[in-house]
Amino acid sequence: MSTGKGNPILRASNITKTFGNNTILHGVSVELAKGEIKILIGSSGGGKSTLLQCINCLVVPDSGEIEVDGMVIDITKKKDLYRLRQQVGMIFQDFNLFDHLTAIDNITIALRKVKKISREQATQRARQELEQVGLGDKQHLYPAQLSGGQKQRVAIARALAMDPKILLLDEPTSALDPTLVGEVISVIKRLAAKGMTMIMATHQMSLISTLADEILFMENGRIVEQGTPSVLLAKGNKSRTRGFCDSLNDLVGEEG
Amino acid sequence: MPEPISVVIEAFPYLLQGTFLTAGIVGAAMALGLILGVFMAVGLVYGNKVVRFLITLYLWLFRGVPVVVLLFLFYFGLFNYFNINVSAFTAVTIVLGLTTGAYQANIFRGAMLSLPRGQFKAASGLGMTDLQAIKSIILPQILRISIPAWSNEYSIILKDSALAFVIGAPEIMARTQFVASRTYQHLSLYITAGIIYFVLTWAGVMALRKLEKHVRIPGYSANGNQ
Ligand SMILES: Nc1ncnc2c1ncn2[C@@H]1O[C@H](COP(=O)(O)OP(=O)(O)O)[C@@H](O)[C@H]1O
Ligand SMILES: [Mg+2]
Numbered sequence: 001m002s003t004g005k006g007n008p009i010l011r012a013s014n015i016t017k018t019f020g021n022n023t024i025l026h027g028v029s030v031e032l033a034k035g036e037i038k039i040l041i042g043s044s045g046g047g048k049s050t051l052l053q054c055i056n057c058l059v060v061p062d063s064g065e066i067e068v069d070g071m072v073i074d075i076t077k078k079k080d081l082y083r084l085r086q087q088v089g090m091i092f093q094d095f096n097l098f099d100h101l102t103a104i105d106n107i108t109i110a111l112r113k114v115k116k117i118s119r120e121q122a123t124q125r126a127r128q129e130l131e132q133v134g135l136g137d138k139q140h141l142y143p144a145q146l147s148g149g150q151k152q153r154v155a156i157a158r159a160l161a162m163d164p165k166i167l168l169l170d171e172p173t174s175a176l177d178p179t180l181v182g183e184v185i186s187v188i189k190r191l192a193a194k195g196m197t198m199i200m201a202t203h204q205m206s207l208i209s210t211l212a213d214e215i216l217f218m219e220n221g222r223i224v225e226q227g228t229p230s231v232l233l234a235k236g237n238k239s240r241t242r243g244f245c246d247s248l249n250d251l252v253g254e255e256g
Numbered sequence: 257m258p259e260p261i262s263v264v265i266e267a268f269p270y271l272l273q274g275t276f277l278t279a280g281i282v283g284a285a286m287a288l289g290l291i292l293g294v295f296m297a298v299g300l301v302y303g304n305k306v307v308r309f310l311i312t313l314y315l316w317l318f319r320g321v322p323v324v325v326l327l328f329l330f331y332f333g334l335f336n337y338f339n340i341n342v343s344a345f346t347a348v349t350i351v352l353g354l355t356t357g358a359y360q361a362n363i364f365r366g367a368m369l370s371l372p373r374g375q376f377k378a379a380s381g382l383g384m385t386d387l388q389a390i391k392s393i394i395l396p397q398i399l400r401i402s403i404p405a406w407s408n409e410y411s412i413i414l415k416d417s418a419l420a421f422v423i424g425a426p427e428i429m430a431r432t433q434f435v436a437s438r439t440y441q442h443l444s445l446y447i448t449a450g451i452i453y454f455v456l457t458w459a460g461v462m463a464l465r466k467l468e469k470h471v472r473i474p475g476y477s478a479n480g481n482q
Contacts, residue, residue, distance in 0.1 A: 058377050078385075086383035096374035100397050100473050109392055110382035144475025155378075162382055 007070070009034045009197055010088075010166050015054050015064035017047075024050045026221045027064070032166065032199060037192055037211050040201040041244060042218035048201040049093075051218070052168045055199070056088040057081045069165055086114060089164030093171040095151040097143040097158075103130060104139035107158045115162070129157035133187050149180030153187055160191075167191070169200040173207075203248055209233065217241045260444035267435045267445065274431035275452055281349050281417045281427060282456075286410055288353030293360025297398075298390055300361065301368045311361065318358035323416050326351045331423045344425035348417065356413050363405045367398035400471050407464040411457045418453070428452055 010032040017025040024047045032038060040048045053059040055066065057075060066073040068087050074080045098106050107126035111117045117125070130136050133153040143151055152172055159167060172188065173181045185206060192198070192211050202208065208215065208229065215232055217225040217240055225232070225240050232241040257265075296314070299307045318326070331347040334340075342350075371394065379389035421430035432449040436442045 053377075056381060058380055082383055082385055085381055090378075090381035092374060092378065092381075094372075094374060096372070096378035098375065098378065098393055098397075099476070100400065110379075110384060113388045113392055114383040142474045142476075144473065158382070 008032055008067075009069050010055070010199075011065070011067040012055050013065045015051065015061045015066075017050055017054055017059060017061050024221050025054065025061070028218075028221070028223055030055070030199065030216070030223075032197055034197055035195045036213045037196075037198045037200070038214045038216055039208050039212040040199065040216050040218055041203060041208065041241065042224075043244075046218040047221040048218055049170050050221075052090070052170050052199065052201060055168060056085050056090055058085075058090065086162065087165045089159030089162060089167045091152070091155055091159055091167065091169040091172050094175050095143070095148070095155045097146075097151055097154055099143050102140050102142055103135060103146065103154045106143070106154055107161045110158070111161055125161055126157070129161045130154070132160070133157045134183070147180060148176045149183045152176065152184045156184075156187055156191075165197065167196055167198045169198060169202070171201050171203070173202065173204050205245065205248055208245065215241055217244065259439075260441050263435070263439045263441040264444050264448050267431075267439075268448075270435065271428060271431050271448065271452065274426060274428040275456070277345065277425065278414070278417055278420075278427040279456065281345065281352065281420060281425070282410070282414050284349045285352035285356055285413055285417070288349070289356030289360045289409075289413070290406075292353070292357030293364050294395065296357065296361035297364030297368060300365045302386065302390065315358045315361060318355050323351065323355055324419055324422060326355065327419060327423055344420065344423045347423060348420040348425050348427075352413055352416060355416075356409055359409055359412075360406065363402050363409065364398055366405075367401040368394060370401065371397055400468075400473070403464055403468040403471075407461050407468075410460050410464065414457055414460065415453065 008031040010030070012031075013029040014027040015025050015029070016023070016027050028047070028051055030038065030051070040051065042048060050059055054061045054064070057066070057073070060075055060081070064075075066075065066084065068084060071083070071087075073084045097103075098109065101109060104123065104126045107129060108119065108122040111122035111125060112119060115122075127136065127139060130139055133156055135150060135153055135157070138146065138150060138154075143154075146154065152175075156172075169188070173184050176184060181204070185204065188200075188207065189211065198211075200207065200211075212229050214226055215229055216223050217232075219240075227239075227241070231237065232239045233245060234242075296311045299311050303311070321329075327348065330351050331342075331344065335342050335347060375393055375397065376389050379393045380386070384392070417427060418429040420427050421433060424430065428449055432445050436445045439445070
């Protein structure tokens, strides 16, 4: 149980989720220490997105326990879900910026409505966050006027402005043109360097090999393999993870 | 001056008063319909089974019964039965408001379903309550999308408002008929009434088109992205 880094900041245990008669998660457990980065991999349909959304109850699990920073969440209570989501930021594959709001208002809206911060203070904070992701000059543009990479950086700034204790990232670079992947990767790496606690689903080898404290390999709603990259990806290791990552590298090779 | 024209000129101030009444009926009915429509659409998309069932029942009722029948039912039936004293104007406004509310609910519901689910998810993900997400994220977007359909609904309700004459509300149609029955200048008077309705339709539709342009989200074309 112990991660060796003190009390976990996130503990999700035995999460199950069934849609209709299709069980997507069969009692999955994840623990995360402060500053730790875990990376979810596995082929499409394995349940990565569902697991991430269950962790902040955007999809409410059928059963299981969630504890964030010592706070046990009662998933039957709306109030608890709202509190949980304020602690846990979420980055989506397709950005999900609010289309009717400018980049800066995408950030201020939750600061004002959820954190009840004044408009001036919210604007100031939002501007700082946009500058952090290199978009200080784009604050007044609408999502439809931004490139995919810029949209994802606004989405990251929006999540960070809420001061989350944990960030969940669901394939943050998968919807991007190859030429725009780099700018998002470098923002994520900078976050990691600052000690942000994260769980990220990604198939980006450069993120997996450099950031992962632990890799979780998911298949059919279960974590079937987990370990550090240095062990799982070691030469000669017959792990599923290694095989999967090799196939990713082959893909990159073919494309390039 | 030929009589058909002099009658129209003489009756014009009288018809104009009716025009104000018509505008009042339509304006108030559309506003009532907007409020009802928004609440019912939210109920249809985010409500529980019971709420959805009750709203669906309401929609079937008000879309399935002719407006004239509803007018008689409310004015001579319900209001009378419960001893509620309302003017013909109020009765028409309420009936048209309840009716357009049903149609507007469907317009807004369709718009909500056309929004990507991620919009609501992103709002929830930031810690917004369902109500905050609906108010700050969903409604501002669906109201924009709905303007063309709403404008269509306006032109329908404007024309339905002419039915008010059957219960004696002194709007355009009732006043035209009153003058025509006394002067026998049916042709010129009903042409005039037709023109007044046309101008009201045109002005309303143009104003809404302007509003649509004014609130359009930069970077978006009428049919979505880019
Ligand atoms: N809302 C939903 N309703 C029904 N099935 C769903 C829903 N969301 C996801 N699923 C199913 O759950 C499975 C896992 O999906 P997902 O969590 O998106 O996997 P991954 O992110 O690993 O590709 C898929 O088979 C998908 O069809
Ligand atoms: Mg996924």
